[in-house]
Amino acid sequence: MKLDRSALKARARQQLGGNIFENNWVNALLFSLFVYAIETAAGVLAFIPMCVFLLGGPMEYASAKMYTAAARGKIRRFDLKELKSGFRDDFGGNFILYFLLTIILCLWCLIPIAGPFIAIYKGLGYGMVFYIKADHPDYNWKRCFKESEAMMAGQRGSLFILNLSFIGWIILASLIPFVGIFFLLPYMNLSNAHFYAALRAQFEAAGGPRQFDAMFAPAAPQGQPPMGAPRPMNGQPPMGAPRPAYGQPPMGAPRPAYGQPPMGAPRPVNAQPPVGAPHPVNAAPTAAPVQPQAQPAAPAQPAEPEAPATENNEQ
Numbered sequence: 001m002k003l004d005r006s007a008l009k010a011r012a013r014q015q016l017g018g019n020i021f022e023n024n025w026v027n028a029l030l031f032s033l034f035v036y037a038i039e040t041a042a043g044v045l046a047f048i049p050m051c052v053f054l055l056g057g058p059m060e061y062a063s064a065k066m067y068t069a070a071a072r073g074k075i076r077r078f079d080l081k082e083l084k085s086g087f088r089d090d091f092g093g094n095f096i097l098y099f100l101l102t103i104i105l106c107l108w109c110l111i112p113i114a115g116p117f118i119a120i121y122k123g124l125g126y127g128m129v130f131y132i133k134a135d136h137p138d139y140n141w142k143r144c145f146k147e148s149e150a151m152m153a154g155q156r157g158s159l160f161i162l163n164l165s166f167i168g169w170i171i172l173a174s175l176i177p178f179v180g181i182f183f184l185l186p187y188m189n190l191s192n193a194h195f196y197a198a199l200r201a202q203f204e205a206a207g208g209p210r211q212f213d214a215m216f217a218p219a220a221p222q223g224q225p226p227m228g229a230p231r232p233m234n235g236q237p238p239m240g241a242p243r244p245a246y247g248q249p250p251m252g253a254p255r256p257a258y259g260q261p262p263m264g265a266p267r268p269v270n271a272q273p274p275v276g277a278p279h280p281v282n283a284a285p286t287a288a289p290v291q292p293q294a295q296p297a298a299p300a301q302p303a304e305p306e307a308p309a310t311e312n313n314e315q
Contacts, residue, residue, distance in 0.1 A: 005162045012190040028186035031078035035059045057098030058086025065134035067193035089137040097141045124156040131196040143216045
C-alpha cells in the first residue's frame, strides 16, 4: 500500500513545532549538527584507515534511533547523550553495516553510464537498514539488508518522491550557505523516520519478519534438535547424532553383561558356545560319552549235591 507523503511530512512538522525556530526544531537541529560534525571530522581524518567507517556507522545508528523514537512519540526532545548509543549498542555491527553499504554503492557507481542509476536504485532498497538496526540491535548486517529489500519492494518510488519533494526547500536553504540546510535536516530526517515507522507497521502486520526468523534463527547446540523440532523419544539418540551400530544398545541403555549377546542379536543355538566365548581351535565339538547302564545281576543257581563215596571208588 502506498504511503501518503504529504501526511508524513505534516506529522514531522507538527512534532518539530511547526516553525523552524521552535524549541523542538532547534533541539533536533543541534542533534543533527553534532552528527554531521562527527561524520565530517571522520572524512577529514580519512587518512587514518577506517576512520570514516568507525565513526560514520555509530552516528548513522544513533540518528536513526533518535528520529525513529521521535516519530513514534516515545521522546519529545533529542538528547545529545544518545549519540554514544551507536558505540554502546553493537558497535561492530554498526561499523560493518556502514562499511558494506558504502562499498556496495561505490562499486555500483563504477559502472559507466548506468552505474549511478543502479546505485540510486540499490540505495533506495537499502534505505531502511539503519532504521531496522536501531529497532533490532541484535540483527546482523545480512538480516538488515534482507529485511530492507523486502520492506522496500514496491516502495522505492515512494521514498524517492518523498525525498525529491524537498527540492524546493533545498534550493531555498542553499541561499543561506550552511545555515539553511542545517535547519532543513531535522525536517527531512523526521519525515524519513515517519516513512519507516509507517512502512514497518505494514510489514509486521503482513507477517514479514516471520519469514526471516527461521532463516536467521540461532543454530542449536551440537546434538540438540533445532528449535521447534520434536524431541527424541527416551532411549533414542538426539537428532543428528550418529545411529548405534547394529547389535549395539541404544544410547543411554544398560550394557549387556559379559558373555551375554548384545541386545537384538540372535540367541546362540543349543550346544553352541555363547556369543563372545572363545571357540575351540581346530576341533569339532564332540558329544559327551554315553555311560553304559548297569545290567541286572543273574539269579544264583542252586549247588548240585555231591555223590556219596562208595567202596568201588575207593578201589
